[in-house]
Amino acid sequence: MSHSTFIIVILNIFSVLILSESLRFGKPMSILRNKKLTSRIPNDYKYRTLYFNQQVDHFGFANNQTFKQRYLLADQFWSRNGGPIFFYTGNEGDIDWFCNNTGYMWDIAPDFKALLVFAEHRYYGESLPFGSDTYKNATFLNYLSSEQALADFAELIRYLKATLPGAQNSPVIAFGGSYGGMLAAWLRIKYPNVVIGSLAASAPIWQFTGLTPCNAFDDTTSATWLDASPTCVDNIHKSYYVIESTSQSEGGYQFITETFGLCSPLTSKYDLQPFMAFLVDMYVNLAMVNYPYPASFLADLPGWPVKVACSYLSEPLDGKDLLRALAKVTNMYFNFTGNTKCVNWTDDGSAGSLGYQGWNYQSCTEMVMPMCSNGSGISYNNPWDFQQVSDNCYETYKVRPRENWISLEYWAKQLKETSNIIFSNGLYDPWSSGGVMESISDTVIAIQIPKGAHHLDLRAKNPLDTPSVIRARIQEGNILRSWLKLTPGL
Amino acid sequence: MSHSTFIIVILNIFSVLILSESLRFGKPMSILRNKKLTSRIPNDYKYRTLYFNQQVDHFGFANNQTFKQRYLLADQFWSRNGGPIFFYTGNEGDIDWFCNNTGYMWDIAPDFKALLVFAEHRYYGESLPFGSDTYKNATFLNYLSSEQALADFAELIRYLKATLPGAQNSPVIAFGGSYGGMLAAWLRIKYPNVVIGSLAASAPIWQFTGLTPCNAFDDTTSATWLDASPTCVDNIHKSYYVIESTSQSEGGYQFITETFGLCSPLTSKYDLQPFMAFLVDMYVNLAMVNYPYPASFLADLPGWPVKVACSYLSEPLDGKDLLRALAKVTNMYFNFTGNTKCVNWTDDGSAGSLGYQGWNYQSCTEMVMPMCSNGSGISYNNPWDFQQVSDNCYETYKVRPRENWISLEYWAKQLKETSNIIFSNGLYDPWSSGGVMESISDTVIAIQIPKGAHHLDLRAKNPLDTPSVIRARIQEGNILRSWLKLTPGL
Numbered sequence: 005m006s007h008s009t010f011i012i013v014i015l016n017i018f019s020v021l022i023l024s025e026s027l028r029f030g031k032p033m034s035i036l037r038n039k040k041l042t043s044r045i046p047n048d049y050k051y052r053t054l055y056f057n058q059q060v061d062h063f064g065f066a067n068n069q070t071f072k073q074r075y076l077l078a079d080q081f082w083s084r085n086g087g088p089i090f091f092y093t094g095n096e097g098d099i100d101w102f103c104n105n106t107g108y109m110w111d112i113a114p115d116f117k118a119l120l121v122f123a124e125h126r127y128y129g130e131s132l133p134f135g136s137d138t139y140k141n142a143t144f145l146n147y148l149s150s151e152q153a154l155a156d157f158a159e160l161i162r163y164l165k166a167t168l169p170g171a172q173n174s175p176v177i178a179f180g181g182s183y184g185g186m187l188a189a190w191l192r193i194k195y196p197n198v199v200i201g202s203l204a205a206s207a208p209i210w211q212f213t214g215l216t217p218c219n220a221f222d223d224t225t226s227a228t229w230l231d232a233s234p235t236c237v238d239n240i241h242k243s244y245y246v247i248e249s250t251s252q253s254e255g256g257y258q259f260i261t262e263t264f265g266l267c268s269p270l271t272s273k274y275d276l277q278p279f280m281a282f283l284v285d286m287y288v289n290l291a292m293v294n295y296p297y298p299a300s301f302l303a304d305l306p307g308w309p310v311k312v313a314c315s316y317l318s319e320p321l322d323g324k325d326l327l328r329a330l331a332k333v334t335n336m337y338f339n340f341t342g343n344t345k346c347v348n349w350t351d352d353g354s355a356g357s358l359g360y361q362g363w364n365y366q367s368c369t370e371m372v373m374p375m376c377s378n379g380s381g382i383s384y385n386n387p388w389d390f391q392q393v394s395d396n397c398y399e400t401y402k403v404r405p406r407e408n409w410i411s412l413e414y415w416a417k418q419l420k421e422t423s424n425i426i427f428s429n430g431l432y433d434p435w436s437s438g439g440v441m442e443s444i445s446d447t448v449i450a451i452q453i454p455k456g457a458h459h460l461d462l463r464a465k466n467p468l469d470t471p472s473v474i475r476a477r478i479q480e481g482n483i484l485r486s487w488l489k490l491t492p493g494l
Numbered sequence: 495m496s497h498s499t500f501i502i503v504i505l506n507i508f509s510v511l512i513l514s515e516s517l518r519f520g521k522p523m524s525i526l527r528n529k530k531l532t533s534r535i536p537n538d539y540k541y542r543t544l545y546f547n548q549q550v551d552h553f554g555f556a557n558n559q560t561f562k563q564r565y566l567l568a569d570q571f572w573s574r575n576g577g578p579i580f581f582y583t584g585n586e587g588d589i590d591w592f593c594n595n596t597g598y599m600w601d602i603a604p605d606f607k608a609l610l611v612f613a614e615h616r617y618y619g620e621s622l623p624f625g626s627d628t629y630k631n632a633t634f635l636n637y638l639s640s641e642q643a644l645a646d647f648a649e650l651i652r653y654l655k656a657t658l659p660g661a662q663n664s665p666v667i668a669f670g671g672s673y674g675g676m677l678a679a680w681l682r683i684k685y686p687n688v689v690i691g692s693l694a695a696s697a698p699i700w701q702f703t704g705l706t707p708c709n710a711f712d713d714t715t716s717a718t719w720l721d722a723s724p725t726c727v728d729n730i731h732k733s734y735y736v737i738e739s740t741s742q743s744e745g746g747y748q749f750i751t752e753t754f755g756l757c758s759p760l761t762s763k764y765d766l767q768p769f770m771a772f773l774v775d776m777y778v779n780l781a782m783v784n785y786p787y788p789a790s791f792l793a794d795l796p797g798w799p800v801k802v803a804c805s806y807l808s809e810p811l812d813g814k815d816l817l818r819a820l821a822k823v824t825n826m827y828f829n830f831t832g833n834t835k836c837v838n839w840t841d842d843g844s845a846g847s848l849g850y851q852g853w854n855y856q857s858c859t860e861m862v863m864p865m866c867s868n869g870s871g872i873s874y875n876n877p878w879d880f881q882q883v884s885d886n887c888y889e890t891y892k893v894r895p896r897e898n899w900i901s902l903e904y905w906a907k908q909l910k911e912t913s914n915i916i917f918s919n920g921l922y923d924p925w926s927s928g929g930v931m932e933s934i935s936d937t938v939i940a941i942q943i944p945k946g947a948h949h950l951d952l953r954a955k956n957p958l959d960t961p962s963v964i965r966a967r968i969q970e971g972n973i974l975r976s977w978l979k980l981t982p983g984l
Contacts, residue, residue, distance in 0.1 A: 063642070064636040065896070197906055197911065
């Protein structure tokens with residue numbers, strides 16, 4: 005089958021397919037989306053768990069209900085004589101998880117004599133505006149938005165500064181990674197009265213309509229894999245055709261099912277595109293977590309997992325040999341420990357989680373991030389279809405995304421109007437495609453981290469850290485010191 | 495009766511009184527609150543009336559309804575080759591009125607080759623989110639807020655720049671007076687991506703809890719009257735005691751009723767405080783409109799009306815003589831043309847207007863502005879009682895004000911974080927007490943206008959303009975030019 009014929013087939017599949025989640029609502033953003041990756045807490049950080057009453061609706065007064073926002077507080081390093089407050093703007097998940105996976109804040113807190121606060125994002129973890137009913141109907145989800153979350157953070161900061169003895173004169177710096185990094189940046193943009201600056205790690209604040217070409221995410225993912233092995237990418241590129249052609253051969257679906265050890269068998273052409281989307285998600289996720297060491301929260305993966313994946317695809321392959329080699333990659337990703345019975349390609353185990361449900365809703369309202377591929381790199385041909393996304397959202401939540409809202413609300417590329425934000429991005433991270441990669445001004449500073457994955461700089465220091473991330477952290481620390489009018493350190 | 499006894503009486507009255515509107519919800523803000531003042535349109539400005547579809551709720555997605563926002567557009571001066579857009583951020587009333595009473599924009603538009611746009615504030619004029627039902631129940635009022643209004647303005651500006659041929663590269667400057675001035679400043683603060691700067695005239699953005707002492711407004715009003723005549727203020731100060739004592743004399747209520755020509759008679763001690771509040775409102779309003787000329791929209795008043803009022807109170811008076819002289823002031827204010835049959839002190843005629851209803855709701859939610867008097871100046875003793883205001887609001891609208899919200903949302907005094915805002919204030923204007931009276935930075939500039947009343951600088955030029963307002967307008971024009979990178983002019 006020729007390339008052009010194949011594209012037509014794929015497009016036909018598109019028109020009737022049962023969309024995979026990533027196609028329905030956009031790419032999963034946080035590593036946390038994969039439930040498996042959230043189970044381990046690898047350290048012994050000491051903190052207290054506290055709660056603060058927040059308005060359910062900051063922007064209207066008819067609903068005067070409140071809910072308890074969870075936040076974590078560690079004051080063992082803090083100097084009440086002017087020590088700063090490092091405030092993590094929680095993203096789409098349990099705040100415990102972000103607290104335990106943002107080692108950078110813990111690593112530098114003693115030196116800065118800082119108070120650490122990790123604030124949970126409403127609708128996640130325990131911070132549920134309507135308790136156990138929160139996700140039971142779409143109207144309860146109406147207050148799940150970045151604006152409400154920022155107002156929560158601002159109110160909490162004001163409360164802490166007003167009530168913690170010694171905090172009144174403590175400057176506050178926001179920290180965040182991924183969507184949390186977007187929130188950290190936006191908190192500085194919209195509420196510079198509460199934070200003097202922000203470290204926004206791997207924050208794709210420009211991954212929105214009109215700000216970044218929809219193929220940039222795919223291109224960056226491809227580049228990360230190309231850096232490991234061009235032959236590997238050729239094989240992956242070829243694999244979509246091979247899956248297609250194999251499926252049309254006698255016993256093809258069964259071969260694929262058995263080779264990949266799939267829990268649910270492939271049975272018809274309608275399964276092909278979702279299966280391919282599942283593979284693309286895996287390539288994206290591996291690029292996101294392409295850390296130099298076996299990540300402590302990702303014990304199922306080796307260091308430099310993209311390189312390991314490509315080790316199975318380092319020679320030009322075709323046909324069933326290619327699929328067998330590819331199956332080693334999925335096995336590494338899903339079954340590194342050998343304890344998994346089969347590969348659950350139709351459900352990564354996160355479907356029931358709040359992080360999953362909440363982020364889908366956010367992707368259907370504000371966080372609609374156009375992504376596409378022309379099929380020339382690591383993904384198959386995959387156009388962006390806003391109307392399709394919008395229709396899916398309406399079907400599920402009775403809401404439609406407003407694709408231009410975020411760029412209006414958060415100033416798009418007019419960031420010379422703000423100050424004191426660090427935008428750090430690892431160049432291996434697909435999300436860096438929507439990030440701020442060049443400094444905007446003397447105080448809105450981009451830091452690129454070669455060979456860095458998704459907010460690597462926010463993770464705890466590690467003996468296997470690359471020189472690039474060590475340099476980035478030193479630079480970040482010195483910028484934080486300059487905001488705090490401290491002398492530069494190491 | 496001694497002074498101290500009187501205060502106790504007044505305080506006793508307070509505990510049982512039927513509160514006047516200004517006590518229930520805070521002082522009326524815009525001149526527009528007096529319906530009588532809105533009836534005349536004195537010029538022949540030419541503009542088109544247009545409408546733009548806005549989301550009813552910018553901050554939630556469950557309600558996807560839209561409504562038509564009215565805006566006025568005058569392009570006869572505009573150079574489509576980069577001429578700026580002067581955008582009036584409408585306040586609490588018909589946008590036609592603000593358009594016709596903001597002559598400064600019309601006066602300078604030809605010189606700047608500017609496009610003029612006047613955008614109506616939601617819930618006022620014709621811009622009613624729920625049509626004729628908008629004010630029928632409290633839940634429909636839920637989307638009446640400054641944040642929603644700013645988002646309307648931002649969306650409208652984006653739309654105009656995207657759709658008007660030639661507008662794409664037109665820099666936008668926001669203009670506004672009074673609450674409209676607050677919105678102009680806040681638009682620059684929260685959306686610097688849509689406006690390059692703002693002229694905020696008589697914008698009391700600090701008239702909120704914790705930012706300005708509650709007696710400042712009363713002190714400024716007193717100072718304006720003192721500038722006309724200290725004896726006048728002594729008489730007004732004394733009048734509260736005289737009203738109190740006269741009311742307790744035989745035929746006292748009837749004397750007051752007849753002397754002032756009141757439509758509704760005073761009949762009991764419960765009427766006293768509302769009647770005094772009515773007088774205080776008059777003194778405030780006269781200070782606000784203390785313009786050097788018979789204002790074209792205020793044809794019922796002479797130039798320098800405070801001075802005229804004080805001409806009746808220029809000698810030390812007491813007893814019935816004082817009340818008869820005071821009645822001349824109320825007659826001047828309410829019946830300058832001689833066509834009014836009686837003084838309607840229980841209803842200024844605005845009670846049914848949207849401006850009145852809408853602003854009361856806003857005063858019960860975000861715009862809660864603490865005001866008080868210790869009785870040493872032009873007002874009687876009048877403490878600020880947030881709980882009472884809150885209870886009244888709850889009774890009327892089933893909402894309670896959040897007294898610290900505005901200062902969090904709009905950065906309180908941290909305005910060094912923004913840029914390109916002019917805060918102009920007339921020193922005669924009581925609202926200047928809550929305004930920005932000193933420059934914050936090189937680009938956040940305060941302009942004081944001695945002998946200036948409420949946003950005098952925004953009014954059309956007049957042969958009787960004071961040198962101070964002429965100077966202010968020249969300074970404003972040159973700052974606007976500097977933002978637009980034009981050479982200074984006259």
